[in-house]
Amino acid sequence: MPDPVKPNKAESQVTLASSRSTSEDTPSGGWWVSRTRLEVALLAMVAVSLFLLIAVCLAMAAVIAGSSPNSLFAGQTASASGICLTKGCVTSASELIENMDPQMDPCEDFFEYACGNYLKTKNIPDEKSSISQFSDVSDVLQEKLRTLVESEDSSEDTPSSLMVKQLYKSCMNTERIAEQGLQPLKDILREMGGWPAVEGFAWDRNRFDWVQNVYINRRLGYSVDLLFDFSITTNIKNSSWRIIDIDQPSLGMPSREYLLRGLNDSDVRAYLDYQVSLAALLGANRTAAELELTESLLFEIQLANFSLPKEQRRNATKLYNKMTVAELQGRVPNIPWLSYINTILSPFTTVTEREEVIVNVPSYIENLGKLLLRTDKRVIANYMMWRLSAASISYLSEDARDLQLVYSKKITGTGKRKPRWKECMGAVSGSLSYAVGKLYAEKFFKKDAKAAADEMVSYIRAEFDKILRTVDWMDDETRIRAINKSLAITPHIAYPEELLDETKLTELYKDLQISDGELLSNMRNLTIFGTDYSFKRLREKVDKNDWKKHGAAAVVNAFYSPLENSIQFPAGILQGTFFNADRPKYLNYGAIGFVIGHEITHGFDDMGRQFDYKGDLKEWWKPETRAKFIDKSKCIIYQYGNYTEPEVGLKLNGVNTQGENIADNGGIKEAYYAYNQYVSDHGEENPLPALGLTAKQLFWLSAANVWCGKYRPETLKLRILTGAHSPARFRVNGPLSNLPEFSRDWNCKSSSKMNPSHKCSVW
Structure with a gap:
């Protein structure tokens, strides 16, 4: 379960890397020479x-x-x-x-040149779906945290650190988990009225009502977002305040596209078998359960069919459909909206029929209402009980977790679970990210990294401002607004000082109950705590500098928030291959500088550009300049959409990845210009030994090295089908082939693959 007080959906950020983490070409000349x-x-x-x-x-x-x-x-x-x-x-x-x-010839395939030996010699551990520089740094970070969390309790422990240790102990207590077996889940299902596929003829349909079931989910610490997503989010047209947001839900498979393949697809069959096997483990007749759960899976496929694909969710204005509760009731009369909302928000807030809500996809909600009218209660109950059970499995005994592993292997290729301590450290880090972040910041973070990152941010922002002032396709009015937005970006580096204040953490977590006993109970308490925290803030004004928005320090990633117009670089990423104070600046500008430029550019990609300097959804572009931006974005869409990943033979989705690709292209360019300015201010740096490369060439090599990684074929397919980020090789070769500066520094001939005649450029 994610951290309960992290930003929710509409307050979420654009991330640098996915949370999931070669053929040789004939040399064409240029810098490349034969090696013995x-x-x-x-x-x-x-x-x-x-x-x-x-x-x-x-x-x-x-x-x-x-x-x-x-x-x-x-x-x-x-x-x-x-x-x-x-x-x-x-x-x-x-x-x-x-x-x-x-x-390898760097002018033919720079990714293979920079990462070829990584691909050949690094093996993906059985428990991982991929490996990368991100995961390598994260592994080191988790090892460090482990030493703290597994240490003996002492007088130096604070309430927040003791809470971290208690949650970790409850996760590591496999003897207790095995002793309880499936009983915790059975007890919850019984309170829910039972899972029809398990209960068989004993299931009492008169006890089931899907609305009441959602209320029980809320009380017991499970998601209320099974049929539609309900959340309190920042109002994207007035980002100083929050609003109720209703949207299509996340489904049980990685994306709607999986489900839309239908029952004959092998992945969908694996998903069905996962459901049936769990029901059988809980006591169901397998044959009967398969018949019932096939019906509930068809119900879920209909939900997928009603949902908008990601390609149609990139225009925030089209998703901003504001209406009153009364108006929503008129459009979908068979859902008791007023009582539903008030019960879910209880005891913190009460709304009336005049309350305004955002309905992202009205057609989904309308179709859902009709589907509920014509669907048997038993089918709906089977679907909801399956989703509740699936959410519990990670915290149960091995017999249930083994079923999860079989399904995971089919979807991601991962054939083994992580060592228990890694699973538990991941669960604790994700659930108590501020308490864990405090531990990391106090014990391991090197303060010089923050000052160096501050300086790099200043240099890179200055270069982006120069780009805004000089691009020839913007009108003057839009240009001025763009510069004002760039100047208004707020950087959050390493961690907020409030994170180290134990009094603030104690106050934050005061209502959270964690023990070293039952793991599932702890995780449900975390969900209740997080949901309460979110729902009670409906009437509170948004504090865009709230330290909790930027307090997850032990994270190897970076973020841009369009609603805050802010960039964030947690302490966890300011280390390892990304940053080191004891190495030349060209390596840091190529690595973390690329990251910084990437996040800045997100404010001006196809989605970030829709928000103004305050973080409000607003059309601030002149029509002619907007049209030119869209035309330049189409070049990026076409370029990446025509890349084929050689390992799995799939073309990339140029539409879904355009935001990240625009950020990659702009980010590396800004970092390169910033490093050149640094050299102009401070003088040339000496190159590294043994490589025979110039400082500028080492900048590019460092940038590519950040993306060294490899995936299992199943995970690579999953990433291409569902992800917002392009696979690693295209995050290197795509942007670099668009930059004349790269080809100049490597003396790439005009006929080489890394120096095509037609180049794309947005920023």
Whole structure:
């Protein structure tokens, strides 16, 4: 379950990376030159040797390299002058060499050049669906947190740290979980009136009413969003206040597109088998359960059919359908909207028929109302009880979790569960992110990273402002508004100081009950706590600088919030391959600088541009400039939509990924310009040893290295079908092939793949 007090749907942010984390081309010339086997062996030696020993060897080898034109050290002087040989530089060189394939031509496939050896030598662990630089850094972070959470209780523990330890202990108490078995779920289902597929003829249809069932879900700590999504969100046309938001729900499979394939699809059959197997485990007759759950699955497929696809959810204005509760009642009369809303919001708020709500997809709600009228109670009950049961499985005994694993393997390719401590650390980090963030910030965060990130943000923002001032397709009025929006962006770096104030955390969590006993009970308490926290804020004015919006410090990701017009870089991402104070700036600008530019550009992608400098949904673009932006975006859509992922043979969805692709293209450009300005202000930096690359080439290599990663085929398909981010290779090759600066720095011929004649550019 996610952190109960993180921003909800309409307050959510655009993320840098998905929460989920090669063929060789013939060299075409340019910078690339042939490498000998000896040189490849030397590369491997550099990658695995002790760092301090490498530094000594590099200095000595530079003398020898002076007479060898093909040496790794070509371009270095006999004394190695002009080469950075600090520990940080040697370590960085080793890490880059370990990942790259120097036999690839960077002008033909820069991703393979930068990450080819990573792809060849790194194996995806059985318990993972993918690996990446993001997951590698996250793994290190989780290991650090583990040392704190598993430490003995002491007088130094605070109430928030003790709560973290209690939740972790309840998750690690597998003996207690096994002893309870499925009984916690059986007790909950009994209170709900029973699961028809399990109860059989004993199920009492007179006890079931879907509205009452939702009320019980709310009371017991389960989602109320099974048939439609109900939330309290920031009003996107007046972002200083909140409003009730009604939308289509998330469904049981990764996306509506899976369900729309129908019952003959192997993934859908696996989903049905998952349901039937769980019902059988709870005591159902398998044959009878399959018949019943097929009907409820067909019901869910109809919900999917009513839902809008992601491609049609990118225009925020079309989703902003405001009406009163009375008007909604008139459109969907068989749902008791007023009593429903008041019961769900109880005891915090009461509304009248004059209350305004946002209905994102009116057609979905109208079709749902008609579907409920013609659907048997038993079918609806089976669907709702299945979804409740599925939400519980992660916190139950192994027999239920084994069923979950079988289904997960079919969808993601993951054939093994993570070690228990990793599962539990993930659950705790996601559920108590502020308490965990405080632990991380106090014990592990290096303060110099914040100052360095502040400086980089200033440089990169300045370059984006220059771009806004010079693009030739904007009219002056829109340009001024765009510059004002850019200047109004609020950065949140590392963590807010309030996070370290234990008094504030104690106050935040005062109503949350956590014990080291039953895990499922703890997770339900977290849901109740989070739902209460959200619902009671309906009448409160939005504080866009509320520290809780930016307090999840132990996260390896970055964010842009259109409703705040803010960028956030948590402490967790200011480390590892992304940032290191003890290495040249070109590496940091290529890595975390790319990230910073990416998030800034999100404010001006196809969705972010719909919001003004205050974070309100408003049309502030002149029609002619808007048309030019759309035309330039179409170039990006077409470019990425024509990429085919070679491993699975699927084309990317250029529409769904356009926002992230625009941000990638703008972000790397801004970071590059910012680094050049830094050099202009502070002077040239020495390049790394062993690579024979210039500082500018190392900037590009560092940027690509951030995206080194590989996926299981099933996960790669899932990412392409449902994700907002392009797969890693296209996050490298796509933006870099659009930038003349890249081709210039690598001397790429006009005929090379990384230097196409037709290039796309939005910002």
